[in-house]
Each structure stands twice: as C-alpha cells, then as structure tokens.
Amino acid sequence: MDLITLIVLIAVAAVVVIGAGVGLLVGSTRRKSPPAGGGTDVIAPPEAPTERPAEATVEAPPAPVEEAPAEAPVVEKPESTASRLVRLRQRLAGSQGGLGRGLLALLSRDRLDEDTWESIEDTLITADVGVVPTQELVERLRTRLRVEGGQPGDVRAVLREELLTLVDPTMDRRLRVSGADGMPGVVLVVGVNGAGKTTSVGKIARILVAEDRSVVLGAADTFRAAAVEQLVTWGERVGVDVVRGPEGTDPASVAFDAVKEGVDTKADTVIVDTAGRLQNKAGLMDELGKVKRVIEKQAPVTEVLLVLDATTGQNGMIQARVFSEVVDVTGIVLTKLDGSAKGGIVVAVQRELGVPVKLVGLGEGADDLAPFDAGAFVDALLGG
Ligand code: GDP
Numbered sequence: 001m002d003l004i005t006l007i008v009l010i011a012v013a014a015v016v017v018i019g020a021g022v023g024l025l026v027g028s029t030r031r032k033s034p035p036a037g038g039g040t041d042v043i044a045p046p047e048a049p050t051e052r053p054a055e056a057t058v059e060a061p062p063a064p065v066e067e068a069p070a071e072a073p074v075v076e077k078p079e080s081t082a083s084r085l086v087r088l089r090q091r092l093a094g095s096q097g098g099l100g101r102g103l104l105a106l107l108s109r110d111r112l113d114e115d116t117w118e119s120i121e122d123t124l125i126t127a128d129v130g131v132v133p134t135q136e137l138v139e140r141l142r143t144r145l146r147v148e149g150g151q152p153g154d155v156r157a158v159l160r161e162e163l164l165t166l167v168d169p170t171m172d173r174r175l176r177v178s179g180a181d182g183m184p185g186v187v188l189v190v191g192v193n194g195a196g197k198t199t200s201v202g203k204i205a206r207i208l209v210a211e212d213r214s215v216v217l218g219a220a221d222t223f224r225a226a227a228v229e230q231l232v233t234w235g236e237r238v239g240v241d242v243v244r245g246p247e248g249t250d251p252a253s254v255a256f257d258a259v260k261e262g263v264d265t266k267a268d269t270v271i272v273d274t275a276g277r278l279q280n281k282a283g284l285m286d287e288l289g290k291v292k293r294v295i296e297k298q299a300p301v302t303e304v305l306l307v308l309d310a311t312t313g314q315n316g317m318i319q320a321r322v323f324s325e326v327v328d329v330t331g332i333v334l335t336k337l338d339g340s341a342k343g344g345i346v347v348a349v350q351r352e353l354g355v356p357v358k359l360v361g362l363g364e365g366a367d368d369l370a371p372f373d374a375g376a377f378v379d380a381l382l383g384g
Helices: 002-032 040-059 062-071 081-107 114-126 131-147 152-167 197-210 225-238 251-264 281-295 310-326 345-353 374-381
Strands: 185-190 215-220 241-243 269-274 303-309 331-335 357-361 369-371
Touching: 081 114, 081 152, 081 369, 081 374, 114 131, 131 152, 131 345, 152 345, 152 374, 185 197, 185 251, 185 281, 197 215, 197 225, 197 269, 197 303, 197 331, 197 357, 197 369, 215 225, 215 251, 225 241, 241 251, 251 269, 251 281, 269 281, 281 310, 303 310, 303 345, 310 331, 310 345, 331 345, 345 357
Parallel strands: 185 269, 185 303, 215 241, 215 269, 303 331, 331 357
Antiparallel strands: 357 369
C-alpha cells in the first residue's frame, strides 16, 4: 500500500510539474505573440529598437554636417555700396514711384485749376511730406509753372528740381565712422524697439566690412536677450567681434567694454546698439546720457544715428522729436522704405531735426541698406 501511495504521489507530482512547464511555455509564447496583434507594452520593445536606429540614422548624419561649418566659420563677403545702390534704386522706384508719378500726372493736366492744386497738396501730405514743406513746394511749382510751364518735358524737369531742393542735396550725408588721434570712430545707434535698430547695426557693420574697415559691435541693448543674440549672429556672419554682457547688465558697461576693445585692438569703428524702450523722457535721457558719458571716457562718439521706421508716419516724427531732445542726433537711418509709399517722411524728418537722412533700409536682406542719395531718391520717385 505504501508503495502504491508513493507511486501515486510521484505520478501526481510529475503531472503537476509537467503542467506547470506547459503553462510557462504557453505563457511565454503569448507574451511573444502580440506583436502581430496590438498590446502596447508588448509591441513597444520590437518597435523601440527599430525606432531608435531610425532616429539615430536621421539625426546623426546631419549633426556633423551642420556643426562642421560652425566650427570653421564661413565669413560672408558683404556687397559693396556701389552695386547695392543700383539694386536698391529699383526697389525704391517700386515702392515710392507712385508719389512722383501721381504728381507728374496731376501737373501734366491741360489746366491746372484749384482742384488740381488741392489734389497735388493732398498727394504730398498723404506721402508724409509734412504740411509746411508741402505748401512751400506747391507755391514754388505754381510760380514756376506759370512762368516757365508748357511742355510736358518741362513739367517733369521743374518737378524734379523742386523735389530735389526739398530733399536737399547739399546736406553732408557721410557717416562719421573714423576717430581722431588713433581712436576708433564710435557710432551710437538709438531708436525705439521695432524700428530696425539692431538689424541696422548689423547692416552698417557689413557696409564697413565691405570697405575693409575693422569693426567691433557693442550689444548694449541688454534688456532683450534676443537683440543680443541677433547682433552676435550678424557679427559672426562677417567675422566681426561682438562685445556683450549677461542679460540685464548695465548697458553703459557693455558700451564701455565695446569701445575699450575697439581702442585696444585699434579697430576703425565701434558701433553700439542701445536699448530702445520708449519709457519716459527722463528715463531715456538718463540711460542714453550715461551710455554716452561712459563711452567718452574711452573715445569721443563720432556719430549718433537715430533709426526710424518709415511706415510709422506721425508716430515716427514724435519719436524723432523725443530722441533729438535727449541725444545730439547727427544722422537718420530710415528703415522699411520698401514697405511704405510715404517717402515724404525723408523731407519731414530732416526738416524737423535739421539733420540728414544718411542711410535707408529697403528690405530684410542683409545688404538691403544703402547710403541715402538725394538725386537717386528723387529719380526713383519720378520713376526713372
Ligand atoms: P529693433 O527692435 O529696433 O532692434 O528692430 P530689429 O532690428 O529687430 O528689426 C525689427 C524688424 O524690422 C525685423 O524683422 C527686421 O528684419 C525688420 N526690418 C528692419 N529694417 C528693415 C527694412 O529696411 N525693410 C524691411 N522690410 N524690414 C526691415
């Protein structure tokens, strides 16, 4: 009996062990089977290996390709001012041509009656020429066309001459980018945020580099990290050093360091970008006044450029007034003339501040900034 009991126990034990073994096998088979079906946990492992290599193959190759040029910086050669003037003249004719052509059409009418003169005035005022310069121009045109008028060719010549007088070809528009006594020229660039200040600093650097001048940039718009980064990129593209400080640093200290580097390295020109927060006049005066004072411990400021957005009309004029009361503006950079048909602001702002427009921005391209030329501007207004 005992033996039989033992045999039975062994048999039961064997069945249990075999059963468990089969169970394990089935279990493990099930775990493997879902890839054909759908359990997420179980599908993930087979997918993961295929995903990872896929990521690796997508990401890995471009990384060295992208990084390689960054390590060996490719320095661009900016366009010379002579060739950019030709290209920009065409663009100017496109955006501003309506004003000149409109005036020409009105002045070429058979009879210049009061309604026509009113339309001429409206055209000029709409183009932001300003009320006083408009009245002056209309008076002169009335007188000259009464005396000399007649042939359509004459009308064009008279209008060209009078527009040129208004834009004033006698103003000295040279940028003062050279210093005296072995010092660098120091250009301080001011204006409200969004006017195109930082972009213009980068573009001016390119103009100077195209003329083989050595340049240092000061990123003193320390309130906007983006502005600092933007300027660093502009500098890198043409191999120009950009002096910066941590976000929120005192702008004056960055300006000081930039000019110091310019002096130490005997650079030709230092261009300092400034913060353009339109706070109250006293705050602005404090800030820009301090920047200028601190710079001048190193070297005199040779040029103060006010950057104005041509599309802002009367607002731009108000900004111009405030800045000119705070700093001694010596030149105007008029940006976004490509996006505005209101070239008359050239006349208005020069009258208001008594300083010339020295540079005009005509697009977002790196070399879309050119020295302002009164004759070329008027020709562009008249469409040729
Ligand atoms: P900031 O805040 O005064 O420093 O202004 P930014 O330099 O950052 O420029 C503001 C925007 O205006 C940017 O998108 C520039 O590309 C654009 N901008 C600057 N100058 C011109 C210009 O002459 N024409 C056009 N179309 N856009 C410009």
